Amino acid sequence: GENVEQHPSTLSVQEGDSAVIKCTYSDSASNYFPWYKQELGKRPQLIIDIRSNVGEKKDQRIAVTLNKTAKHFSLHITETQPEDSAVYFCAARWTGANNLFFGTGTRLTVIP
Amino acid sequence: DAGVTQSPTHLIKTRGQQVTLRCSPKSGHDTVSWYQQALGQGPQFIFQYYEEEERQRGNFPDRFSGHQFPNYSSELNVNALLLGDSALYLCASSLRQGEGYTFGSGTRLTVV
Numbered sequence: 001g002e003n004v005e006q007h008p009s010t011l012s013v014q015e016g017d018s019a020v021i022k023c024t025y026s027d028s029a030s031n032y033f034p035w036y037k038q039e040l041g042k043r044p045q046l047i048i049d050i051r052s053n054v055g056e057k058k059d060q061r062i063a064v065t066l067n068k069t070a071k072h073f074s075l076h077i078t079e080t081q082p083e084d085s086a087v088y089f090c091a092a093r094w095t096g097a098n099n100l101f102f103g104t105g106t107r108l109t110v111i112p
Numbered sequence: 113d114a115g116v117t118q119s120p121t122h123l124i125k126t127r128g129q130q131v132t133l134r135c136s137p138k139s140g141h142d143t144v145s146w147y148q149q150a151l152g153q154g155p156q157f158i159f160q161y162y163e164e165e166e167r168q169r170g171n172f173p174d175r176f177s178g179h180q181f182p183n184y185s186s187e188l189n190v191n192a193l194l195l196g197d198s199a200l201y202l203c204a205s206s207l208r209q210g211e212g213y214t215f216g217s218g219t220r221l222t223v224v
Contacts, residue, residue: 034211098168099145102154104154
């Protein structure tokens with residue numbers, strides 16, 4: 001099956017700075033890469049996703065980049081705000097399957 | 113909002129007992145996936161149900177079983193509970209050919 005590694009495990013940034021979280025995947029047949037935000041005690045919520053035929057996608061302050069050759073994808077959050085503080089998970093879906101393999105999560109803390 | 117609903121929200125069981133967790137998918141979704149999220153970890157795929165059959169399964173023992181009903185709702189059963197089964201159990205619904213997972217708020221299972 002797919003194996004997804006995520007770094008860093010914790011990340012602290014000053015409000016207004018950028019945050020970058022990186023993930024690598026093992027199966028080159030994976031074709032869909034979502035990112036989820038999970039606040040304490042709440043459900044994971046999809047914040048952005050990217051498909052394997054696209055290299056970059058942006059949604060306001062959030063962007064995701066994908067490098068298929070290197071098998072890694074990254075989440076970029078610009079102009080961070082305290083409400084961005086949460087645990088972020090990357091995931092990958094292997095072609096032909098409909099289940100997601102998740103990374104181990106990154107705890108982002110935005111310091112006011 | 114007809115999102116994903118899970119019940120119960122919290123549950124305490126004794127080692128060796130059996131437990132049943134329930135999930136109602138988002139309106140319009142036909143596929144239900146179950147995940148186990150241990151503290152500080154990413155969600156781990158247990159199995160997925162579509163058309164009342166288990167379609168895919170992760171690396172979980174046979175003590176974990178499930179069911180999907182004609183109305184697409186689903187149950188997760190765990191037999192012979194172990195202390196290590198303590199976790200947040202998340203249900204996610206989607207369309208069979210879709211990509212967007214919608215997660216429920218989860219059931220927090222504690223085995224003592």
